[in-house]
Amino acid sequence: MKLIKAGEARAGLKLARDVTDLKGNLVVKAGAEIDDDLLRLFRERNVSHLFIEEDGTTIRLAASADARRLAAARDVDRQFAGTEASPIMAALREAAKRYALSKIR
């Protein structure tokens, strides 16, 4: 599951959670596939963000899972550069990697 801005949503992506408007009214249920009508509805109802399934069209077209795992691990290492002297941060870095990798299917 991934959180994206409604403005970045594209037809073909699948909703991972129910979408509600600013008043909390249900706009569309989880599991629906986004199409042009839904994109228009999101704009009309001022929906700002959506949770989408990570195995949606966009993600399927992206790099392979292995490549993404490698990239995610490298990103974490880059982010933690300079903290190597701290054992606490070393443990957090490894936990952050495990977390990032667990999100990649």
Place this chain on the structure above:
Amino acid sequence: METTGSVQVQERVRRLVERVQGLPTLPSMLHNINQMILNPRTSAKEVAQVISVDPSLTAKVLRVVNSSFYGFPNRITTISHAIVILGFNTIKSIVLSSTIFDVFRKGAKPTDFDRAEFWKHSIGCGSAAKVIGRRLGYPMLEELFIAGLLHDVGKIVMDQFLPEKFAEVLELVKAKNLLIAEAESQVLGATHADIGAWLFERWNLSRGLIETVRCHHNPALAAESPKFAEIIHVADVLVRALRFGNGGDSRIPTIDPSAWKSLGFDTGDFDDLLAQTGEEIEKAVVFLDFTK
């Protein structure tokens, strides 16, 4: 106790911001609610009447109250009902966060600072603070969420009211891969933590919140509510490790070992803390609607 160094920084912040025109004042709605809540005779109905004057605020409060952030099984349809169920302080926290988003949305001009990512980081920090607080049996989770949500407010002040200096800060962050607080110190001689605390002092917000904002990068300096500052310090690092949102830099600061020890965690707790923060963030995304 204020050291000579901290007095010098506060003086620099004062000189920096007193030249700025149009800095926001505490919204009168919030001021009124603060005053009412201080009066023990104030009823839920009276506070509800003040909030209900603003339909947009009313809708936002009800939206949060009915979201999975609180997870009530039945729908709450009135502010007075919400106050009875959640209490004055929780409603005040929701109003505070909502009005602060509003204050800084007005007059905002496009800059290189990505506010959507900034607010995601802030909401993430609030969520992480709540997770830490819950694990520690801390009684005021709501206050922790709000402190996390607002810990970096000084960055928004700089982006909106000192845009040229802040652009210089962001350039330096990028060019030298610095933490944003390091770049701010080099460019301004003060950090977003100092500026945020200064704003909240002007707004007469609680001393605990002011100190937490000022000390979230250096919790050892906190004297009033050190635990609060330690929690926000660790929460800030946790949400960066989760890579949810971005506060303006791409490196991660080191957790203060004394703060870590004081909170009583073990490094084996990180997996749970990250997973629980991820779940808490999902409940808190309702606050992203406020940033629109």
